[in-house]
Amino acid sequence: MAIEGETRERIALTRGRRHDLCVGDEVEAQPSGIGQAVIEALHPRRNLMLRSDATRSKTLAANIDQIAYVLAAEPPFSEQLAVRVLCAAASARIPLLWLANKADRAESTRVLHPRLAVYRRLGLKVFELSARYDSPEAMHRSDWFAALQGRTTLLLGQSGMGKSTLINRLVADAALRTQQWSLALQSGKHTTTFSRSFALDSPAVPGSRIIDSPGFQQFGLAHLTLSEIAHALPEWKERLGGCRFHNCRHLGEPDCAIRTAVDRGEVDAQRMRIWEELVEEQERVLRR
Ligand SMILES: Nc1nc2c(ncn2[C@@H]2O[C@H](COP(=O)(O)OP(=O)(O)OP(=O)(O)O)[C@@H](O)[C@H]2O)c(=O)[nH]1
Ligand SMILES: [Mg+2]
Ligand SMILES: [Zn+2]
Structure with missing residues (x-):
């Protein structure tokens, strides 16, 4: 977490056994020791994105301006999961757009196009990109980048769709930190295990943020009728x-x-x- 006026982030501890806090939450916190802080109270949330199964719900992010759902043809895109996320976002009144990634894989991406067309006709904003191969100049000129400017965007999507790759391209020091974390965990994997908010490098419009999140294979809607x-x-x-x-x-x-x-x-x-x-x-x- 970050305390207002400080540049270095702190490890946040909660009192009691509070597990419902999530990325984007604004809290009252007291510094406690080097690099730590204790969360005392949660400020009211402007919105909250969550998923839920029959027994419990999981808070994904709070106080966000929009969700960018990252999808690709490989690993296989599940339209069912994408629709679930659309429903959860609509009921939380959070705008959503699609980032169809890995456009460099022309063969596999072609099979996605008819489905993307269905959602475009329904009024969804769908952008195509290659997080790995698009040049920084192309990214900065793109419509999807314009859509991220001045907002806080939560990236959601199945595992392996390229959320972290995209953030590494957009946030200068994100890659470094990713490497450090995986070294520290001795895992050698780059798969995301927790959500994290980054300041987006967008000189034109300050205040943009982008949130990485762990991919999912399931997305329950038990909290919706x-x-x-x-x-x-x-x-x-x-x-x-x-x-x-x-x-x-x-x-x-x-x-x-x-x-x-x-x-x-x-x-x-x-x-x-x-x-x-x-x-x-x-x-x-x-x-x-
Ligand atoms: N060909 C191609 N591969 C990509 C592109 N973007 C990401 N990848 C690859 O896809 C794989 C998964 O990328 P990640 O960024 O780790 O995916 P993620 O969505 O963060 O996955 P989780 O953290 O598990 O949710 C990596 O091998 C990336 O190099 C792209 O635009 N084109
Ligand atoms: Mg990731
Ligand atoms: Zn009917």
């Missing part, structure tokens, strides 16, 4: 009033506006399959 999930899907939201039943789950009920739209090709069928899996999981959570 089915209705909240349905309302987070924009092309569904506008049709929800059209179903015959007020509590339609869009799983084959008669006169379902969403099914009709899927049959007519107006709503993407892949999104319907993801919805079916979400309903099934949500009902499993409720049965517990």
Whole structure:
């Protein structure tokens, strides 16, 4: 953590067994010894991104301006996970954009394009880049870089999509620290195990921050109702009033506006399959 007016960061300790603090939190803290501080109180949060399973929820970041979801064709992109993150962000009222990384891998990236097009048509901002190979000049001229300026952005995504690589390119001293950490851990791996906020080097607009986070294989939405999930899907939201039943789950009920739209090709069928899996999981959570 950082204390206002200090340049060096401190290791923060919490009183009691408080585990719900997360990156981006603003706290009351007292310096305690060299390089340490004790957190006394948590300031109210402007927003909070979280994921949850049936038994517990995990806070991911607080007080952020937006989420950049980093995806790529390799390792395989899970649209189901991406939709889950879209739903969690929408319900937390946090704007979200997609960074489709590894554009240098033209062959594999090609298969992503039809899916990216679906989300662009739904109004999502989708940018393509190569965190590893784009030149710094190209990065600084890009629309996605402009979208990061002046904001605090949380990078989220499956493991191996390139979140840390991107931060290493954007933050001059991040790479160094990454190396030090992995040396200290004797792990030899560069996979991220905890979230960390960095000042983004953007001379034009001060105050930009970017947050690295550990990749995930699962993203539970136990904290959302089915209705909240349905309302987070924009092309569904506008049709929800059209179903015959007020509590339609869009799983084959008669006169379902969403099914009709899927049959007519107006709503993407892949999104319907993801919805079916979400309903099934949500009902499993409720049965517990
Ligand atoms: N070809 C290519 N490889 C990339 C690109 N960006 C990242 N990679 C590679 O992808 C692998 C994973 O990158 P990381 O930055 O560690 O991925 P991450 O999203 O931080 O992964 P976690 O920390 O596990 O969540 C590394 O081998 C990177 O070199 C890119 O633009 N093109
Ligand atoms: Mg990482
Ligand atoms: Zn319906």
